[in-house]
Amino acid sequence: MLSIISEIKINGEALTELPQDLYIPPDALEVYLESFEGPLDLLLYLIRKNNLDILDIPMAELTVQYMVYVEKMKAIKLELAADYLLMSAMLIEIKSRMLLPKPVEVEEEDDPRAELVRRLMEYEAIKLAAKNLDEMPKVGEEFQVAHAYYQHVADIKPPEVSVDELVEAWRNVMKRAKLNSHHQLGRAELSVREHMSSVLRRLQTDGMCEFSQLFDLEIGGLPTLVVNFLAILELAKEGLVKITQQAAFSTIYLQASNAE
Amino acid sequence: MKEPENIVEMKQVLEAALLTAGQPLSLDDMLKLFAGRMERATIRMLLDEIKQEWEGKTLDLAQVATGYRFQAKPELSAFIARMNPERQPKYSRAVMETLAIIAYRQPVTRGDIEKIRGVSVNPNVMRQLLERDWIDVVGQREVPGRPSLYATTKHFLDDLNLRSLAELPPFEDFAQSEIPLDS
Numbered sequence A: 001m002l003s004i005i006s007e008i009k010i011n012g013e014a015l016t017e018l019p020q021d022l023y024i025p026p027d028a029l030e031v032y033l034e035s036f037e038g039p040l041d042l043l044l045y046l047i048r049k050n051n052l053d054i055l056d057i058p059m060a061e062l063t064v065q066y067m068v069y070v071e072k073m074k075a076i077k078l079e080l081a082a083d084y085l086l087m088s089a090m091l092i093e094i095k096s097r098m099l100l101p102k103p104v105e106v107e108e109e110d111d112p113r114a115e116l117v118r119r120l121m122e123y124e125a126i127k128l129a130a131k132n133l134d135e136m137p138k139v140g141e142e143f144q145v146a147h148a149y150y151q152h153v154a155d156i157k158p159p160e161v162s163v164d165e166l167v168e169a170w171r172n173v174m175k176r177a178k179l180n181s182h183h184q185l186g187r188a189e190l191s192v193r194e195h196m197s198s199v200l201r202r203l204q205t206d207g208m209c210e211f212s213q214l215f216d217l218e219i220g221g222l223p224t225l226v227v228n229f230l231a232i233l234e235l236a237k238e239g240l241v242k243i244t245q246q247a248a249f250s251t252i253y254l255q256a257s258n259a260e
Numbered sequence B: 001m002k003e004p005e006n007i008v009e010m011k012q013v014l015e016a017a018l019l020t021a022g023q024p025l026s027l028d029d030m031l032k033l034f035a036g037r038m039e040r041a042t043i044r045m046l047l048d049e050i051k052q053e054w055e056g057k058t059l060d061l062a063q064v065a066t067g068y069r070f071q072a073k074p075e076l077s078a079f080i081a082r083m084n085p086e087r088q089p090k091y092s093r094a095v096m097e098t099l100a101i102i103a104y105r106q107p108v109t110r111g112d113i114e115k116i117r118g119v120s121v122n123p124n125v126m127r128q129l130l131e132r133d134w135i136d137v138v139g140q141r142e143v144p145g146r147p148s149l150y151a152t153t154k155h156f157l158d159d160l161n162l163r164s165l166a167e168l169p170p171f172e173d174f175a176q177s178e179i180p181l182d183s
Helices: A026-035 A039-050 A059-073 A078-099 A113-135 A163-179 A192-206 A221-237 B007-021 B027-033 B040-053 B074-081 B093-105 B110-117 B123-131 B154-159
Strands: A241-245 A252-256 B059-064 B067-072 B135-140 B148-152
Touching (some): A078 A113, A192 B135, A192 B148, A221 A241, B007 B027, B007 B040, B027 B040, B093 B148
Antiparallel strands (some): A241 A252
16 A cells, blocks of 8 residues: 555665664665655654554664764754654653552553654654555646637727616526525535634735625525534634624624734 | 527537637636626536536546546547657656645744755755746745745646645645654
8 A cells, every 4th residue: 555665765776674763774764765765754654564553663763863863964954853852752752651650549551652643643644645546647747738829809898787787687597596496305515624724814905804704695596505604613713713792683794804 | 699598508618718718717707707696506407517518538627626628538638648749747746845834834934944855955946936826925934034934836726637735635645654763
């Protein structure tokens, strides 16, 4: 499934022996930096391919190695050294917590490794999702969009229409649109996350918005309204929007949390 | 200029506009073609007919996030690609992973991205995605530093031939086997 790095080469030779721990020989450093997207990626690879037990890493030795390593990296890429250092600090913390005896009264303490495993698995899924996105056909590569030549000429102004006429016509259209509304059931293809982004985008341009203005009754029908509502709730939960109401039954206002 | 009077003439107007646009046209764009004397439902019906008429020809009428567009049938693309032998450079894994995180976890901050990937975000990566108009800033999170919140754009969906994010494979599909804690 994961053909992450069968192509790793050090000094032109394919990598056959896997590193026994997280230590990377400085000579191979640059190769590794190109092959892995950071410590999570490297750790994931070691666990999946080498059945590395997160706990069996000799922490003291590793720390010494990392310190030497950071010294060498100062000249190359300091931020990256910091990322690897943070990871080894985290591993050491996990190991220390595992070694300490559990107090009797704390019976159901979470396994200190659970959070790391959760992060590793989320990252693994993201890697696959990224690969999938990369392989999806894209405009300009697998898709060509038609663009026939057309010389735009100055438009001839159409006759003026009075506002009243237009309003009247529009009212009629709306009236008819209401009469003709269909009730179709189907699998709705809606994304709460997408609606969250569009609500935020709207609040970014309009500033404060009435709650009811965020719902467009004309487009999409009931499922869209529900998803939009869920998106607003989710935004409120994540603290990205402020919802205010002066008194009961008065207008509800929404505002992006960052707006003044 | 005489306004189109029958279905055939209306379809001709729509088809010509779609073929010369070079970018997707929304229903609102297409309503403009008829100066208000048209309804959305009618346009949808006409588009369906145009779509059927083009079956078996060179172009497909496709619906993407920002509207409708004509595009070469997929089986012809390989030939058209030969005219431009230099293919677009591929994005790095860092760029694609960042894009995947924004697509599936939006709206997210740089901090969120760094947490998932375990490495700091290279400003270059964000710049590439912003310049491509695949992501944009939709707000700021109210925490110290007020970091920008990023989301994918409709242009991103257009470029991937999608109508909505919901058409991406669900994130759960990418989950791999559980990492055992007791080995």
